[in-house]
Structures are given as structure tokens and as C-alpha cells.
Amino acid sequence: MDTMIHDVLIIGAGPAGLAVAARLREPTPSSIFTDAEHDRYQWIKRHSGRMNLRPRARDAQKSKCNAASFHRDTIDIKVLDSSGANWLNSWKKNFETLDISHLRSPMFFHPCPHDRDGLLAYAHKTDRYGDCVEIANCVHKSMSKHRRKKKVARGQSVGSSSKAVLEIDERDRKDYFTPSSELFHDYCDGVVHQYSLENLVEQSQVVSIDFGFFDDSNNGDPEKRVFKVVTGSGSVQFAKIVVLAIGAGGEPIMPRHLSTAEREGACHSAHLPKQAFLARSVRQKILTRQSTVVVIVGGGLTAAQLANKCIQDGVSRVFMIMRSALKRKWSITLHRENGSCLLNAKRLEILLKARNGGSIPPLFFKKLQAHIARGALSIHTETIISNQTWAADRKTWNIETEPTIPGFPSQVDYVYYATGARPDIEHLPFLSKIRQNVPIKVIGGMPCLTEDLAWASDVPLYVSGKLAGLRIGPDCGNLEGARVGAERISWAVNERMERQKGKITDEEDPLDAIYQRIGSVNMYESLEMRGSL
Secondary structure: OOOOEEEEEEEOOOHHHHHHHHHHOOOOOOOOOOHHHHHHHHHHHHHOOOOOOOOOHHHHHHOOOOHHHHOHHHOOEEEEEOOOOOOOHHHHHHHHHOOOOEOOOOOOOOOOOOOOOHHHHHHHHOOOHHHOEEOOOOOOOOOOHHHHHHHHHOOOOOOHHHHHOOOOOHHHHHHOEEOEHHHHHHHHHHHHHHOOOOOOEEEOOEEEEEEEOOOHHHOOOHHHOEEEEEEOOOOEEEEEEEEEOOOOOOOEOOOOOOOOOHHHOEEEHHHOOOOOOOOHHHHHHHHOOOOOEEEEEOOOHHHHHHHHHHHHOOOOEEEEEOOOOOOEOOOOOOOOOOHHHOOHHHHHHHHHHHHOOOOEOHHHHHHHHHHHHOOOEEEEOOOEEEEEEEEOOOOEEEEEEEOOOOOOOOOEOEEEEOOOEOOOHHHOHHHHHHHHHOOOOEEOOEEOOOOOOEEEOOEEEEEOOHHHHHHHOHHHHOHHHHHHHHHHHHHHHHHHHHHHOOOOOOOOOOOHHHHHHHHHOOHHHHHHHHOOO
């Protein structure tokens, strides 16, 4: 085959895609090596030309580790994204559209695989630690022995009730700050530069993925099978390995179908207007100082961000309507529950239970409280829209709710549905061909992947993001899930590529050489071999 075949083709240039690309270029990830090992490794790199740091010959002969086999700069990576030709293009546009000032995730959730505290260090280095906001009610101060004795002397309780809330040591408080959007985006741009990931992203909409033989000269060797990826422009990309990192992927969840005429007065949060946030009819009313009313269906953070943005842009009154109770929380609980031992059906049950609808972080809820106090916003829990009709001549909605909301206006100018999207590979047309040729089990729209997040053991189509929820767990759709997915995928990709090159056999684990090296010499010389100094 004369056509170029990429080593790895990543579909999706969001945080999950960036995490995978960076991890493939990182020889010493923080998930494997300790901070002390990283510090020592960097010292070795700085002084490698000034003193003899090479392993002794007899030690080198003991090790089967080939330093070149772990040098990943040579991996040919191609990235396709439908929203643009830059990393995080859609992500950044959404943040800009909704004027999102800060992330909800803490400082240690980011796409860089090298250093868990990389974002924190970047904030200090650029003197932008003031851009970070503390996540309240997350870290509890540890009580010193001296203070405990004083409380006992005063007759105050220091028993189990005070211990029960002590979950995180005060020394870790620096981690529980959330970065500003601008700080996070600048850091991600630095990650792109650090791993030479510029100019890898091509704006293309993938319409088909197939896996098989596309060259008669392969003689039926299964290792010679490749992926054929067709884009909307008609171009064709070939790759040995494909990584699917497209987030939820499925269609937005809509409480009701919107007709063509009704779409003038409503939309889903996933389909916000590109040119202007507010609809033209709403903007015209604001310009002429007329009263405007917007209804937002949903009780999660996106719904809260929409409400805040509407009021900032001049909407007179916003009604948030949600069918469940309002959940104000911020949680980073990692759900594992011996996941490797669970059946996929049980995993789906745990996944849905852990999500349990959307929630609004306390930090953002303070903004909503300010709007409520001045009468611009009202929140109605355990309420649904029982009937709504669109008047095309007036460009307004007539909406009835259950239960009835006292003082609800007779005319509503616009409705936003912040009801999320359902991850479902059965509703992704570009996967239909590979699902037909290589069928796998699907439960609740979620693919039953291997432990390595592969489509099948002999099909190197790896999946990250929400579609990998049955393996990664409830964290699949956030930054932590992106990092976990990147770690699993990277090890599987590296092992597969080494096996294809004949550098390891089916009987040999690629990590055995590293572990042997650590045992026969020391961990620092092992790091030196892995870094191919």
C-alpha cells in the first residue's frame, strides 16, 4: 500500500484526545514514577554531559530493556476534529459562549501526564495563583495535638464527630482550588508545545470507520490489518490504531421533539447559536427595553451557567425548571467498587446511580443566589412542563407546568434545554460499518470494551471519554476520566506497537525489562534507560 499509514489516529481534539496524545509522547508519566524519581531523573538529564551516569556494561548486559523501544517521539500521530483545526477548539468555544470563568475540577485534574502538580506549578511560575478559587467545604483543617489538649481542658468535644469530617489533610489544601478558564487553557497550550503536538489537528468530520485488509499484498496476516477512516470531504486516512475521544457522542436528550418552526424559539445546550448566544427576537426586545422571559429546563451546572449568561446579557426574568430536587454539591469521589470483578450490567447500574442527574457546585450557586435575591431568577424543583405551544406570529411560547408556578408569565420568549446527552454508540452513524463487521456487546448504549479500553482484543480501536463509562466508571466524562483513559490506552498502544516491531513476544511483558532493571541496578538508572539518554 503506497498510501501513508499513521501509527495512531485520534478522533476528537478535546481534553480526552489531548490527554492521549500527550501520554503517548511522555516516557516517564507521573502515574508510574514518584516525585522523587522525577526530580532525580531531571537532575540526571541536566548533568548527563558532565559526569559518567551510564550503567556499567555488566549491568547493561543483564537488562533486556531497549531504551529506543520506549522513545515515543517517533510515534506518528494524526488528529481529526469536526469543530476546528486546534486543540480544545469546541471546549474553548463553549467556555467563551457561556462566559465560564472557572473550571469545577481541582488543580490536579489536567491533561499533562508528566506531573500531577503541573498546573499548580504553572500557576506559581506565571504568578497567577490569584486566578485560582478555593473549593469550599472540601478540605477540613486537621487539629494539632496542642489544640486538641486545649479543647479537652475546656470541656469541648473532640470525639468521633470531629474526626468524621476529617477526610483530607490540610497539607493537601493547595490541590483543592479550581483554576480559571484562561489559566487552564494557557496551561493546555503549554502541554501542546511541550509534547510537540502542534499542527497535528485537522478539521474533518468522520463519516465512516472500517477495519481490515485494504492491500492484496498482506497475505491475510492479522497484524497487517489497518483502519480506513473516511471523512465528510471524501478524504481517506489509514491508521494502525484509532482512538475515539469524542465525549458523549450521542444525541442530546430532549423532553419533546421540536418542529422546524419551534426551533426558532428553543434549542438544546449542545446546539447553542454560533453567532450570538441569545436568539434574535430576544435580543431585539432587550434593545427596545421590553421585558423578556426565558425558561431553562435542567438542574445541572450547564443549566446554571445558561441562567447566569442570560441574566448577564440582559434577560429580565429567568425560570429554571427541574424535575428533581436541587443538588448543590461538589464531589470528586472516585467510584471503583472492584470494577474489574463486576458484570457490565452491574457497572451500568452503578454508573447511572453515581451520576444521579446534574448538580450545581456551591461556588456557582452563589452567583444564582445573587440573581434570586434581586428577582431576576427563580428555581422550581420537582416541576415539569406539562404543555407548551409555539405562537409563530408572536414568536413566544405558552407554557403550562405541573405543579402550577404562581405568577408564571403567559408568554415565554425562549426555552433552553440543558438536559444532557445520552452516550450511545448505536446512534453514531460513523461507527455503523465497524459495528457491522466487528460486532461487540452493547448495554444501555455503552460498548463493552476490554480492560485496555479496546473495541476487542484483536481490534485496536480504543475508546476514551463517556463512551468508556463501563470500564472507567462515573469519572469517564470529566478530566480525571480523560487521564485514566489516556493511561490505559497508552500502555496498550505501546505494547501493541512493540509487538508489531518484533521487540517483544507474546510471552514477554514489555514492563519486565524495566522491573528487572530496577531490581538489578536502581530506579534512577532505570529511568535513565527509559529516557534514552
